[in-house]
Every structure is written in structure tokens, then in C-alpha cells.
Amino acid sequence: MMTMMNSVKRAGFRALYGYLDKDPDANIPKLMDWVDRFAGDGPNSFPTQRSAFRRVIENPDNNWYRLIRSMWTDIDGGVRRTFFENFMLNGNLIGWTVQEEARERYGCNIPWAILLDPTSACNLHCTGCWAAEYGNRLNLTFDEIDGIITQGKKLGVYIYIYTGGEPMVRRDDLIALCNKHSDCEFLCFTNATLIDENFADQMLRVKNFVPAISVEGFEEATDGRRGEGVFQKVRKAMEILKERKLPFGTSCCYTSANLDSISSEEFVDQLVEWGAKFAWYFHYMPVGNDAVPGLMPTAEQREQMYGRIRAYRRTKPLFLIDFQNDGEYVGGCIAGGRRYLHINANGDVDPCVFVHYSDSNIREKSLLDCLRSPMFMAYHDGQPFNENHLKPCPMLENPEKLREMVARTGAKSTDMQSPETVEHLCGKCDGYAAAWDGTARRLWACGGGCESCGQARVQHKQAG
Amino acid sequence: MPKSTKRQILTALAELLQTKRLDDITVTELVEKCGISRQAFYYHFSDLYGVVDYAIQQMTGELGVEAQGDWKSAVERTVTLLREYRTLVLNVYRAYERSYVEHHVRRWAMPLVSDRVRAAAVRYAVTEDQVVFMTEILTQGLVSILLSWVERGMPSAVIDRLDDFYIIMEGSLDATLERLAQKNKR
Numbered sequence: 086m087m088t089m090m091n092s093v094k095r096a097g098f099r100a101l102y103g104y105l106d107k108d109p110d111a112n113i114p115k116l117m118d119w120v121d122r123f124a125g126d127g128p129n130s131f132p133t134q135r136s137a138f139r140r141v142i143e144n145p146d147n148n149w150y151r152l153i154r155s156m157w158t159d160i161d162g163g164v165r166r167t168f169f170e171n172f173m174l175n176g177n178l179i180g181w182t183v184q185e186e187a188r189e190r191y192g193c194n195i196p197w198a199i200l201l202d203p204t205s206a207c208n209l210h211c212t213g214c215w216a217a218e219y220g221n222r223l224n225l226t227f228d229e230i231d232g233i234i235t236q237g238k239k240l241g242v243y244i245y246i247y248t249g250g251e252p253m254v255r256r257d258d259l260i261a262l263c264n265k266h267s268d269c270e271f272l273c274f275t276n277a278t279l280i281d282e283n284f285a286d287q288m289l290r291v292k293n294f295v296p297a298i299s300v301e302g303f304e305e306a307t308d309g310r311r312g313e314g315v316f317q318k319v320r321k322a323m324e325i326l327k328e329r330k331l332p333f334g335t336s337c338c339y340t341s342a343n344l345d346s347i348s349s350e351e352f353v354d355q356l357v358e359w360g361a362k363f364a365w366y367f368h369y370m371p372v373g374n375d376a377v378p379g380l381m382p383t384a385e386q387r388e389q390m391y392g393r394i395r396a397y398r399r400t401k402p403l404f405l406i407d408f409q410n411d412g413e414y415v416g417g418c419i420a421g422g423r424r425y426l427h428i429n430a431n432g433d434v435d436p437c438v439f440v441h442y443s444d445s446n447i448r449e450k451s452l453l454d455c456l457r458s459p460m461f462m463a464y465h466d467g468q469p470f471n472e473n474h475l476k477p478c479p480m481l482e483n484p485e486k487l488r489e490m491v492a493r494t495g496a497k498s499t500d501m502q503s504p505e506t507v508e509h510l511c512g513k514c515d516g517y518a519a520a521w522d523g524t525a526r527r528l529w530a531c532g533g534g535c536e537s538c539g540q541a542r543v544q545h546k547q548a549g
Numbered sequence: 550m551p552k553s554t555k556r557q558i559l560t561a562l563a564e565l566l567q568t569k570r571l572d573d574i575t576v577t578e579l580v581e582k583c584g585i586s587r588q589a590f591y592y593h594f595s596d597l598y599g600v601v602d603y604a605i606q607q608m609t610g611e612l613g614v615e616a617q618g619d620w621k622s623a624v625e626r627t628v629t630l631l632r633e634y635r636t637l638v639l640n641v642y643r644a645y646e647r648s649y650v651e652h653h654v655r656r657w658a659m660p661l662v663s664d665r666v667r668a669a670a671v672r673y674a675v676t677e678d679q680v681v682f683m684t685e686i687l688t689q690g691l692v693s694i695l696l697s698w699v700e701r702g703m704p705s706a707v708i709d710r711l712d713d714f715y716i717i718m719e720g721s722l723d724a725t726l727e728r729l730a731q732k733n734k735r
Binding site for chain 2: 227
């Protein structure tokens with residue numbers, strides 16, 4: 086039955102895509118008539134979401150319309166088709182039903198995406214980063230990564246995200262994996278300095294590899310942290326990608342020191358001009374014995390970030406994600422396998438890229454058994470960690486939760502260089518959590534301009 | 550990674566196909582035969598069918614280079630080449646649907662027929678549509694003859710009916726174009 090439903094979905098999706106692809110200008114606006122006809126008027130027909138979407142696709146000046154439209158002007162046809170097929174169809178429509186079935190059957194979290202470090206090695210030596218210290222010692226082999234993906238697909242996971250280390254150190258293996266798993270979409274956090282013409286040609290050949298390029302801001306800030314000349318190399322990489330109509334995004338870590346600059350309108354406009362289609366913002370986390378808690382944004386700064394990103398989402402043709410402030414769209418913490426998990430270059434299966442406490446290693450257990458381990462079940466049972474989704478994290482905003490989970494499950498630090506106790510880590514978050522609490526409560530109570538929450542918007546309108 | 554790796558993989562697959570069907574061959578077996586790693590294989594190909602696609606591309610590539618001059622000798626050369634790659638072609642034919650092989654044969658045959666039809670058509674007042682239509686009908690004929698020969702396991706280098714097909718094609722071209730041109734005048 087599942088197979089039949091999936092082939093119906095597949096056929097419908099392909100027909101729809103073919104229709105859009107033939108004449109996007111004429112057919113994108115018509116798309117909603119089609120959706121409306123199928124959705125009907127029932128309580129589960131997402132009327133608010135549909136009307137929001139209609140506003141977007143019926144207005145060519147709308148920033149979201151411009152972003153969608155740019156998929157046809159800026160992106161290679163084959164790559165675009167593969168993205169729709171692998172990410173939208175396999176990763177979401179088809180993958181989701183398989184994930185749901187597995188969630189039901191096994192009673193544990195089943196992720197939507199798997200993050201993994203192909204290597205701990207890096208070609209740069211950035212201030213404050215541990216990656217270079219490991220050298221080439223730790224790697225997941227091709228066969229290990231292949232095994233993870235093969236297991237993942239059985240659970241409905243079609244989205245794989247490389248972290249590190251610098252994943253591109255293993256670029257030939259990454260291309261081989263894209264080729265072998267041509268039904269999956271691969272995203273890669275990278276410093277971009279290893280993206281050259283040859284690699285971009287390979288990307289164009291395999292069609293399912295999308296880089297998320299790390300930038301610290303403008304030239305001075307990037308070179309200051311990453312080394313002389315890195316910024317120009319990054320720019321060069323972006324040009325190479327743009328020339329070949331390959332999609333890419335950016336990844337920025339915001340700290341108390343750089344927040345104002347990398348959340349400025351000038352910088353966001355720059356990202357659009359460089360050709361980025363998405364921008365992923367990460368809140369600085371005080372993880373590791375050498376972390377600098379002073380770099381954590383203040384409550385005022387985080388609120389500024391919250392406001393700015395939301396304003397850009399209404400105006401800029403760029404898909405902006407603020408990992409720490411966007412819990413409302415995904416029901417809070419997505420780690421612990423609820424929507425994603427992280428496997429490091431040593432095979433340790435961490436609940437989160439930022440939470441390095443684990444009781445499982447992929448070299449010893451199946452992916453499913455890792456998801457059923459005590460630490461992952463603690464996440465499963467504890468989520469959401471807070472009803473206020475502006476306080477989603479069991480570490481940053483609810484440090485007592487992580488202390489408790491680690492103590493209860495006996496999860497060990499997976500930091501290979503300098504293991505940090507959970508007390509040391511969470512101790513750095515207590516003050517932050519208390520300081521953010523008031524702001525989080527106020528913002529959460531307000532709602533207002535959230536497209537996803539029709540109720541709040543109505544109240545907002547009535548109030549205004 | 551050197552281009553020769555792809556060639557090496559192709560040669561090894563052709564060798565394995567002497568004794569086994571495509572569906573019974575594994576990537577692991579193939580890479581062991583080549584003495585390369587699995588990731589080296591997957592760098593170039595998604596699966597074994599990818600190797601077959603590459604083989605067909607190579608083959609039609611070779612044909613493309615040679616397909617100059619008289620179209621009949623181009624057909625003869627193709628027949629020779631198909632027989633050279635006999636095991637591979639037959640395996641592909643059996644492992645895939647007939648339509649896959651048909652698609653490739655058609656893609657190769659169409660330009661040959663088209664060149665011949667166009668060379669004749671310049672002397673007549675016929676439309677582009679009519680030229681395309683004639684090309685399609687004649688291509689279909691040529692493809693069917695070749696496929697039924699493949700179907701029978703490519704028994705010899707001489708293909709039944711191919712000579713007759715040449716006669717039909719050469720004999721009917723001018724007469725047909727003439728009549729089409731007359732029809733257009735009315």
C-alpha cells in the first residue's frame with residue numbers, strides 16, 4: 086500500500102514539476118488553484134498556510150516569489166530537477182511517511198536529516214577551532230558513510246549534511262557518495278577554499294551536492310579569524326559556483342562580537358548579491374573546555390537577531406534560518422534524532438552538533454539501535470524541553486535538562502581532544518538561560534507577524 | 550582521477566559479461582577484478598547500469614566520428630561494431646527493456662537517414678514537416694531491421710533485408726519527394 090501511495094505521489098509530483106518547469110512565470114501562480122482543489126475546505130486543509138502561500142505566488146514582487154523564480158533563472162535545469170526530486174519528493178513527501186511509520190513501529194525518534202563528519206581534518210587553522218589539532222587521524226570510511234546512508238534510507242532519511250572538520254578534504258569520496266546515492270540530497274558545511282573548477286564540474290555532474298559556505302562577515306572579519314586570503318578564496322568559490330548555476334548557501338555563527346555586522350542589512354544584501362539562496366545563522370555555543378562564554382550574545386542582541394531575521398524574511402529573496410530562534414516552526418528542539426542527529430568522525434552518535442554526550446557509536450550499533458539508546462530515548466521522552474519554543478535547547482536555555490539526561494543515561498563526552506564534564510558545560514549556560522528567560526517570555530507571548538500562526542496574526546490585526 | 554579508470558571498469562565489465570548476466574554481477578566483484586576501491590568505482594558511476602550507459606555513449610561516440618560519407622557504409626560499420634561489442638549489447642538488450650536499446654539505436658540512426666533525405670529534398674519544394682516525417686518513417690524501418698537482428702542474437706555480419714531496405718529507400722526517395730512537391734503546389 087505504502088509503495089503504491091508513493092508511486093502515486095511520485096507520478097503526481099513529476100507531472101506537477103514538468104508543468105512548472107515548462108513555463109514557470111505562467112504556471113507558478115496557477116499552482117495554488119491546483120492545491121486548493123485538492124485540499125478542500127476541511128479542518129486539516131491548512132487554510133492559513135494556503136492563503137499565505139497564495140499571497141506569495143500571486144505577487145511577482147514578493148521576496149519569496151523572487152526566490153522561487155530565481156530557481157529557474159539562476160540554477161541549472163538538471164540540478165534544479167534533482168533538488169525537487171531528492172529534497173522535496175524523497176526527503177519530505179515520501180521520506181516523511183516512511184519516517185512516521187518507523188516512529189510508530191519502533192517508538193523512538195526517526196530523523197529527517199543526518200549530519201555527519203567525514204573527517205576531523207581541516208586545511209585551515211582558524212583561531213578557536215579544534216579541527217586542525219586532530220590532523221588526519223579521524224575519518225569515517227567511505228564504506229561507513231555508505232552504511233549510514235543505506236540504513237538511513239530504509240528509515241526514510243534522504244537528506245545528509247556534512248559537518249567537520251572540513252568535509253571537502255574528502256571531496257572525491259563525497260562525489261562518490263553523491264553518485265551512489267543519487268536519490269539523496271547532500272548539504273555540506275564548508276570553508277569553500279577547496280571548491281575549484283574541477284570540483285564544481287563534478288557537482289554539476291552528480292547534481293545533488295549543495296555547499297553551505299562559512300563566512301564570518303566581510304573580508305577583515307573572515308581573514309582575521311580564518312587566515313590571510315581566505316575571504317578572496319571564498320569569493321572565488323562562489324563565483325565558480327554561480328558561473329555553473331550551482332546552488333549554494335552560507336553559514337554564519339553569530340557572537341556578541343560580530344552579531345551587529347553579520348545581521349546588518351548591508352551584509353544580507355551582500356549574500357544575495359553573491360548568489361546565496363539560503364543563509365543559515367547559528368548562535369554561538371559555549372561548547373568545549375576552551376570556549377569563550379563572553380562570545381555568547383546578550384539577551385538584547387539575541388532579540389535584535391530575532392527581529393532582524395524575521396524582517397529580512399519578509400523582504401529579502403533569501404531563505405534565512407536562525408537555528409536558535411526558529412523553534413516555533415519545528416516544535417522546539419529537533420536534535421536527538423527527532424529531526425536530526427550528528428555522527429562525528431570517530432563514529433560517536435551525538436544527539437546534536439552542539440551536544441557531545443553519547444552512549445552510542447555507529448561502528449558498534451545499527452543506526453536504529455543508536456536511536457533507541459538511553460540518551461536518544463531521553464531526548465525522545467523529554468522533547469519539547471520547554472513549551473516556549475524560543476527556549477528550545479536542553480543545554481543553552483534549559484541546562485538542568487542536559488545535566489539530568491547525561492546523569493541518568495551515563496552518556497560520555499565524545500570530545501576527542503579535551504572531554505568536558507556536563508557540569509562545566511551547563512555551568513556556562515545557567516546565567517545565560519536566566520538572562521534570556523524574560524525576553525523569551527515576552528517575545529513568545531506576542532506572536533504577531535508569524536506566517537505559521539494564523540491565530541496570533543488575527544489577534545495582532547484586531548489589536549492594531 | 551584518471552579517465553583510464555572508467556575504461557578499465559568498462560573492460561572488466563565486458564569480461565565478466567562473457568560468463569555472467571549483468572544482474573548477477575556485483576560492484577564489489579567488479580572492483581576486485583579492476584584492483585580499485587569501491588569509492589573509485591562510485592566516483593565515476595552510480596551503479597553497473599551507469600557503466601552500460603557509458604559503454605553505449607562510447608560506442609555511439611566512435612560511430613559519430615566515423616559516420617561520414619556514404620550512409621550505407623556507416624550502417625555497415627555500425628553492424629561490425631555492434632558485433633564487436635556483441636556480449637555487452639546482448640546483455641543490455643536482455644537486462645533492459647527493449648525500448649532502452651531502441652532509443653539508443655534510433656538516436657544513432659536518425660541523423661544518418663536525415664542527412665540522406667535532406668540531400669535529396671533540396672531539389673524539391675517540400676516542407677520541413679514533410680522532411681521530418683519521411684525521416685521518421687525511414688528511420689523506423691531501419692531500426693526495426695537492426696533490432697530484430699539483435700533479437701535473434703546477431704547471428705552473422707550480414708543482415709537479412711538490409712539490402713532490400715537500401716533499395717526501397719534509394720528507389721523511393723525521389724519519387725516520393727516529387728509527389729509531395731506536386732501535392733504542395735495544389
